[in-house]
Amino acid sequence: MALDMLLARLARLGDRVRTDDAALAAASRDESHLSASLPGAVIFPASTAEVALVAREAHELGVGLVPRGGGTGKSGACLARRDQVVVDFSRMNRILELRTADLYAVVEPGVITAELDRAARERGFMYPPDPASWESCTIGGNIATNAGGPRAVKYGVTHAYVWGLEVVLPGGRVIEVGRRSIKGVGGYDLTSLFVGSEGTLGFITRATVHLVPAAFEVQTAWLSFAAPLLASRAAERVFAAGIRPRMLELVDRVSMDLVRPVSSFRLPEAGAALLVETDGDAALPELLRLAEAAQADDSAVAESETDREAMRRARRLVSPRMKEAFPHKLSDDIAVPRSRMADTLAWAAERAAAAGLRFAAYGHLGDGNLHVNLLCSADELERGAAVRAAVLAHTIEEGGMVSGEHGIGLVKRRELAQQLGPEVVALERAVKSVFDPRGVMNPGKVLD
Numbered sequence: 057m058a059l060d061m062l063l064a065r066l067a068r069l070g071d072r073v074r075t076d077d078a079a080l081a082a083a084s085r086d087e088s089h090l091s092a093s094l095p096g097a098v099i100f101p102a103s104t105a106e107v108a109l110v111a112r113e114a115h116e117l118g119v120g121l122v123p124r125g126g127g128t129g130k131s132g133a134c135l136a137r138r139d140q141v142v143v144d145f146s147r148m149n150r151i152l153e154l155r156t157a158d159l160y161a162v163v164e165p166g167v168i169t170a171e172l173d174r175a176a177r178e179r180g181f182m183y184p185p186d187p188a189s190w191e192s193c194t195i196g197g198n199i200a201t202n203a204g205g206p207r208a209v210k211y212g213v214t215h216a217y218v219w220g221l222e223v224v225l226p227g228g229r230v231i232e233v234g235r236r237s238i239k240g241v242g243g244y245d246l247t248s249l250f251v252g253s254e255g256t257l258g259f260i261t262r263a264t265v266h267l268v269p270a271a272f273e274v275q276t277a278w279l280s281f282a283a284p285l286l287a288s289r290a291a292e293r294v295f296a297a298g299i300r301p302r303m304l305e306l307v308d309r310v311s312m313d314l315v316r317p318v319s320s321f322r323l324p325e326a327g328a329a330l331l332v333e334t335d336g337d338a339a340l341p342e343l344l345r346l347a348e349a350a351q352a353d354d355s356a357v358a359e360s361e362t363d364r365e366a367m368r369r370a371r372r373l374v375s376p377r378m379k380e381a382f383p384h385k386l387s388d389d390i391a392v393p394r395s396r397m398a399d400t401l402a403w404a405a406e407r408a409a410a411a412g413l414r415f416a417a418y419g420h421l422g423d424g425n426l427h428v429n430l431l432c433s434a435d436e437l438e439r440g441a442a443v444r445a446a447v448l449a450h451t452i453e454e455g456g457m458v459s460g461e462h463g464i465g466l467v468k469r470r471e472l473a474q475q476l477g478p479e480v481v482a483l484e485r486a487v488k489s490v491f492d493p494r495g496v497m498n499p500g501k502v503l504d
């Protein structure tokens with residue numbers, strides 16, 4: 057069998073090739089709703105050369121390879137089948153260079169995102185992309201999904217911070233793309249092509265990422281509203297006034313009720329809330345004034361870094377708490393032009409109510425990117441699937457994207473095809489076949 061032959065050829069990697077139950081089980085899940093899927097083996101390379109060896113041998117034998125970072129993805133993109141092998145990057149986790157004068161760091165893909173930010177902050181700099189999972193996701197996974205995060209509303213998503221990459225291609229060739237300078241043009245932008253490619257084109261084995269000076273005058277507040285729609289309208293006023301917060305997150309009543317018992321910040325009893333944060337010149341008092349004029353009932357302003365972190369943590373806890381409470385929930389990370397967010401949210405909530413389903417929404421309102429959740433029980437799933445399909449179709453009609461940040465993986469391939477249309481899908485398939493003619497890189501993901 058091809059898989060056995062591959063494992064025999066990789067014998068020199070010793071205990072970095074694992075086929076024991078514990079290793080297979082640990083790699084069998086991500087944070088999507090999909091059931092566990094056991095791979096045939098898990099490999100833990102320690103260097104680019106080892107990744108290249110795996111890529112060469114697997115390509116020759118036609119064995120599918122699935123890159124894995126922190127396994128926090130929500131789309132099944134890092135899951136493998138029994139005849140495929142997971143390549144886990146947890147051993148390639150070094151920060152190789154922190155060149156603050158040149159505004160970049162060079163890192164291995166398994167570096168945990170928050171650790172890079174912490175290391176940069178020790179030097180007075182920051183790495184802005186901050187997915188709510190940043191204590192457990194990796195830079196490699198963030199690049200492969202083009203992850204966003206609460207700070208994206210001011211600082212942008214991962215793509216804006218990826219200057220250059222070292223990539224191992226299927227077949228084992230190692231290439232370098234991109235730059236180490238602030239500027240640089242020449243040829244097609246292959247770096248960008250790898251960003252968001254969900255491990256379907258090659259293995260990211262090293263990344264040069266942009267650092268920026270740490271923000272000053274950070275201020276954080278939690279604003280209460282009677283309903284999500286009012287919070288959304290208040291956000292529109294803030295942006296219309298030219299204020300650019302560095303965080304503007306919606307948390308609805310259901311989300312607050314779930315987090316309240318475990319939050320050190322005392323969450324208000326409100327229909328909805330905005331977690332807002334400003335830095336630099338963006339003025340919190342002006343933002344609060346606008347929000348009050350737009351019917352904010354109450355506002356709590358953090359007075360210390362401990363308070364600020366308690367508010368941010370309350371927001372970060374929403375996703376895990378909701379998953380715990382509603383294991384069958386159907387969840388999507390839709391993105392629409394910001395001015396369409398309020399109406400899209402109302403539309404989705406009405407659809408859910410009409411089908412008799414509980415609904416919750418939270419997330420990156422300032423980016424027009426919300427996590428909409430149908431809180432189904434096991435026997436409501438069929439109804440939930442119909443509402444979910446309608447919400448995603450409506451998102452496309454609104455000029456939006458079926459995924460704002462989590463990616464396509466296994467869970468949204470049909471919807472992606474609807475969004476892109478047949479011509480673009482054909483072009484994307486052609487691009488894929490240039491990099492991966494034998495279809496061994498993360499088979500079956502993104503484009504079915």
Ligand SMILES: Cc1cc2nc3c(=O)[nH]c(=O)nc-3n(C[C@H](O)[C@H](O)[C@H](O)COP(=O)(O)OP(=O)(O)OC[C@H]3O[C@@H](n4cnc5c(N)ncnc54)[C@H](O)[C@@H]3O)c2cc1C
Nearest residue numbers: 125126127128129133188194196197200204254255260461
């Ligand atoms: C509680 C929670 C909160 C979250 N909040 C956010 C958020 O705010 N914003 C956001 O964008 N996402 C969020 N996510 C989703 C998830 O954390 C992100 O998608 C993250 O970028 C995944 O990183 P990872 O290291 O866990 O990658 P994995 O889940 O392991 O893999 C994700 C994809 O990256 C590929 N990949 C991983 N490493 C490499 C590599 N070295 N080379 C090539 N491909 C690779 C995999 O094959 C897969 O396609 C959240 C998830 C959870 C559970």
